[in-house]
Amino acid sequence: AQTVTQSQPEMSVQEAETVTLSCTYDTSESDYYLFWYKQPPSRQMILVIRQEAYKQQNATENRFSVNFQKAAKSFSLKISDSQLGDAAMYFCAYRSKETSGSRLTFGEGTQLTVNP
Amino acid sequence: ETGVTQTPRHLVMGMTNKKSLKCEQHLGHNAMYWYKQSAKKPLELMFVYNFKEQTENNSVPSRFSPECPNSSHLFLHLHTLQPEDSALYLCASSQVAVYGDEQFFGPGTRLTVL
Numbered sequence: 001a002q003t004v005t006q007s008q009p010e011m012s013v014q015e016a017e018t019v020t021l022s023c024t025y026d027t028s029e030s031d032y033y034l035f036w037y038k039q040p041p042s043r044q045m046i047l048v049i050r051q052e053a054y055k056q057q058n059a060t061e062n063r064f065s066v067n068f069q070k071a072a073k074s075f076s077l078k079i080s081d082s083q084l085g086d087a088a089m090y091f092c093a094y095r096s097k098e099t100s101g102s103r104l105t106f107g108e109g110t111q112l113t114v115n116p
Numbered sequence: 117e118t119g120v121t122q123t124p125r126h127l128v129m130g131m132t133n134k135k136s137l138k139c140e141q142h143l144g145h146n147a148m149y150w151y152k153q154s155a156k157k158p159l160e161l162m163f164v165y166n167f168k169e170q171t172e173n174n175s176v177p178s179r180f181s182p183e184c185p186n187s188s189h190l191f192l193h194l195h196t197l198q199p200e201d202s203a204l205y206l207c208a209s210s211q212v213a214v215y216g217d218e219q220f221f222g223p224g225t226r227l228t229v230l
Contacts, residue, residue: 004158037221042223043204043206043223043224044221044222044223044224045206045208045221046221047218047219047220050218091158091159103161103164103172103174104159104161104219105158106158106159107158108156108157108158109158
């Protein structure tokens with residue numbers, strides 16, 4: 001079974017600075033999807049960024065980018081020019097391509113605080 | 117309304133009560149999901165419906181009973197719950213239940229079982 005680990009329960013960053021959230025996962029599969037979701041205090045989960053394992057190029061979405069290290073099974077999220085609205089719980093998630101079904105396996109989450 | 121909506125937003129119930137959570141999606145999706153989010157634990161997938169058919173049941177106790185009458189609506193019927201069932205219950209939808217499609221989440225129902 002796949003597992004996802006986020007080793008940083010809490011992180012903080014100054015507004016306009018850059019912060020990196022860590023995520024590692026364990027799988028025996030070679031092809032899969034990885035996601036970062038954001039859950040603000042309103043509780044609505046929002047997809048931030050998605051990475052396909054067979055793509056070597058790291059995904060980027062505006063101020064959000066990932067560092068995908070397949071051999072190390074690492075998938076970190078970098079937030080540049082942090083804004084107050086980035087404050088939220090961030091979840092890393094894994095989704096298999098090789099097994100049937102649509103299960104997302106989530107990490108425990110990292111609570112990000114943005115200081116003005 | 118747009119997106120995924122959930123009602124009620126908060127629910128307090130006793131262990132002998134019967135209640136239902138409702139989820140509605142206005143995105144034209146064909147797959148819907150129930151997740152449980154407990155404090156300090158990862159989100160847990162409970163059920164998946166694809167084109168109104170249940171395709172996954174993640175060993176959920178029978179005191180949770182899902183119902184999907186059509187692709188836009190998903191219910192979670194609750195009966196004889198335990199205090200440890202207190203959690204945030206999130207509904208999500210996606211185009212179809214395939215591997216990489218984005219899941220859109222509702223705001224959740226905060227359930228407290230006394």
